[in-house]
Amino acid sequence: MDTGFVHLHSLLRWAIVILLLIVLFQAIAKKESIRKTSLFLMIAGHLTLVLGLYQWIAGRYGLLKGLPEGVELMKDTFYRFYWIEHPLGMILAIVLLTVARRKAKALNYRSVVIYLVLTAVLLAAVVPWPFRAGIGRPLFPGM
Numbered sequence: 001m002d003t004g005f006v007h008l009h010s011l012l013r014w015a016i017v018i019l020l021l022i023v024l025f026q027a028i029a030k031k032e033s034i035r036k037t038s039l040f041l042m043i044a045g046h047l048t049l050v051l052g053l054y055q056w057i058a059g060r061y062g063l064l065k066g067l068p069e070g071v072e073l074m075k076d077t078f079y080r081f082y083w084i085e086h087p088l089g090m091i092l093a094i095v096l097l098t099v100a101r102r103k104a105k106a107l108n109y110r111s112v113v114i115y116l117v118l119t120a121v122l123l124a125a126v127v128p129w130p131f132r133a134g135i136g137r138p139l140f141p142g143m
């Protein structure tokens with residue numbers, strides 16, 4: 001079950017990337033349809049968040065498992081990333097995404113663009129892309 005959750009968590013990133021780009025272009029083009037697409041974006045973000053929270057607490061490297069013998073949290077690239085940088089960065093990204101959704105509902109296009117660009121920058125910074133040393137994961141689950 002845990003592997004399935006990690007795979008789903010990883011795949012949902014692409015739903016977020018695609019929907020974020022769609023909403024961003026719609027906001028730039030001032031399309032009222034952002035009301036609906038931004039809802040889908042928020043649902044994808046919140047699903048990813050819930051799966052992430054589960055993994056953070058109870059997953060294979062979760063807080064409940066504790067640190068392996070001899071590992072110092074802030075000196076260990078892997079645990080520092082998966083216990084601190086990734087969760088906190090992503091929680092903040094989801095908060096920004098939720099604000100963007102609120103702005104989209106009000107058809108405040110300029111604010112949607114600002115909040116979504118901030119979300120995208122933060123997301124890109126804390127995703128474990130394959131090229132990142134010590135923490136990198138595949139672009140698609142099972143690859």
Ligand code: HEM
Nearest residue numbers: 006010013048049052053055056059060061087090091137
């Ligand atoms: C938009 C939000 C998020 C995105 C796009 C995202 C993306 C990812 C990706 C791509 C992985 C690698 C999966 C793999 O091994 O193939 C991952 C792993 C992980 N994420 Fe997230 N994440 C998000 C939010 C969160 C949040 C909010 C938390 C915790 C509160 C979290 C906790 C974790 C943990 C603990 C892992 C490691 C799981 C494991 O390997 O057992 N993620 N995330």
